[in-house]
Amino acid sequence: MSKSKRDVDHAFFGQPRGLATLTFTEFWERFSYYGMRAILLYYMIASLEHGGLAMNAVLAASIVSIYGSLVYMSSVLGGFVADRIWGGHRTVFIGGIFIMFGHIALAVPAGVPALIIAIILIVIGTGMLKPNISEMVGGLYSKDDMRRDSGFSLLVMGINLGSFLSPIIVGWLGQEVNYHLGFSIAAFGMFLGLIIYIIDGNKYLNKEDFQAPDPITRAEMRPLVWKIVGIVVALVVILVVMGLTGTLTGNGVVNLITLIAILIPIWYFITIIRSPKVTKVERSRVVSYIPLFIAAVFFWAIEEQGSTVLALFAQNQTQLTLGGFHIPASWFQSLNPLFIVLYTPFFAWLWVHMGKKQPSSPKKYVYGLVFAGLSYFAMMLPVGLFGTHVRVSPLWLVLSWAIVEIAEMLISPVGLSVTTKLAPKAFKSQMMSMWFLADSAAQAINAQVVKLYTGHTEFWYFAGIGIASIVLAVLLLFITPRVERLMAGVN
Structure with a gap:
């Protein structure tokens, strides 16, 4: 698609x-993912007689966090495959197939083995898509x-419409009827997404995405294979050592993945910065x-x-009966996308209306971190006022999500x-992977941080994270002029 064609294409609400x-x-895709995630924690901690896996709540929360981390960590693979082998179009399609079969695995009542298979398939598929x-x-x-920016806001709105509907539909079926039925609906959602992609993709997408922008050469293939072999061997050695030392447990694996999730973006930044394919300005x-990456990690740690x-607060400490109607705890997962859908039209209009007068990207991050911190201050209040043994109004959760979603916007x-x-030209998709690695690192850190969340620590848990977010916002504001200069004309 040429630049001139891009400029005249206004067929979708003024967008291409x-x-x-x-x-x-x-x-x-988000319908399937967030529908599954809305009931995953509850499925893992539910008793066997209620169709669950009877896991400890703290371990289950850590696993859900590390699963989320793996989902976004695998974006490195997806970015590389698109940039060097298949191009974006084919990579997205194959990723969607992996996701669909992952949800099908969860729909099968086969316990922990099905959970492991599903996690592997969805991790690979989401990373590619x-x-x-x-x-x-x-x-x-x-x-x-x-x-x-307004185009990406519309994309985020579409994502969150799917994310809003899925916890209501999948959540109700999963918690009130059968968890595996809920997972099957998630699989069907991904199937519909693939159908739409096949029908429209060839007609309306950028033709440059149908081929790899930086195809891998024969000379590069041999060292790449050796790198992959080296990584696999190193991982096997680590697992063997963990087995011999008695640390190859659920918590041990979570700790290992946390370390990997933190080290990968560090290695990636070094690789991109040192690459001879990257110009001085890039x-x-x-x-x-x-x-900006560090700020995003902290924000996603709160949001995720x-x-x-x-989710545990909703299940254990929130009033779930309204006029005789029982509210599934999973429905609260719809608050996140609901507020994004409500806020998106305003922010899309705001950035277009302000034009070149809008704040720079680093300053938007600063404001976002402040709101993220305030959302946890909102959770301090019910704990401080009523304690941890009283079920409180669901409006406290509504307030917290209403605030944090301003941060997300x-x-x-x-x-x-x-x-x-x-993004440098040679690292287009892989640089986008860095954005998702921020979420990966955040959720990996969460896998450790959530262990601190207990009935005795709730108040200080929310207070400490809220204060840290605002302190980081102040630090980012202080270095913003330097960051803006390094952006070299990009706003």
């Missing part, structure tokens, strides 16, 4: 028509197209991305605890957009 294809594909759809959206616009922009810490679509703008 290809945005509709990618948005609806993401709608169904997520970063490349976002990169393909960026490819619909020229670098100076002022519609970019290198400066990648360096400017580092503090909605499926663990706040300031960080998530902006982060997606700025990542595509700061």
Whole structure:
């Protein structure tokens, strides 16, 4: 798609028509993912007689966090495959197939083995799909197209419409009828997404996405194979040592993955910055991305605890009866996307209305971190006022999610957009993988942090994380002028 064609394409609410294809594909992918995640924790901790796996709640929360970390960690694989082998279009399609079969595995009542198989399939599939759809959206616009941020806002709105409906449908079926029935509906959602992608993809997507932008050469293949063999051997050795030392347990594996999730983005930043394929200006922009990456990690650590810490709060400490009607605890997972859907039109209008007068991306991050911290201050109040043994009004959770989603609107679509703008040409999809590695690192850290969440520590748990978020916002504000200079003309 040429630049001129990009500029005149306004078929989808003033945006390129290809945005509709990618948005609806993401709608169904997120429907399947968030529907499954809305009931996953409850499925793991439910008793055997209630169709669950009877896991300890703390271990289950850590596993859910580390599962989320693996999902986004695998985006490195998806970005590499798209950049060097298949291109974005084919990589997204194959990823969707993996996701669908992962949900089918969960729909089978086969206990822990089915859970493990499902996790592996969904991790691989989401890693192939997520970063490349976002990169393909960026490819619909020229670098100076002022519609970019509003376009990504519409993408996020579509994502969250699917995310809103899925906990209500999948959550009710899973918690009130049968967990495996809920998982089967998630599989069907991904199937619908693939159908839409096949029908519209060839007609409306950027043709550049049908081939790898930096195809791997024969000379590069041999050292790549040796790197893969080295990684596999190292992993096997580590697991053998853990087995011999008695640390090859659920918590031991969680700790290992946490370490890997933190080290991968560090290694990736070093690799991109040192690459001879990256120009001086591109290198400066990648360096400017580092503090934004750190801020994103902290934000996602708070936001992603909605499926663990706040999910446990909803189940154990929230009034779940309204006028005789029982509210499934999984329904609270719809609050996140609900507020994004409500906020998106305003923020999409705001950035277009402000034009070049809008705050820079680093300043939007600053404001987002402040709101993220305030959302946890909101959770301090019911704990401080009523203690941990009284079921409180669900409005406290509504308030907390209403605040944190302002933070998400300031960080998530902006982060997606700025990542595509700061990406070196040779690392387009792989740089987008860095955006998802922020979420991966955040959830890996959460796998450790959630262990501190108990009835005795709740107040200080919420207080400590809230204060830390605001302190980080102040530090980012202090270095923002330097970051803006390193961005080399990118806003």
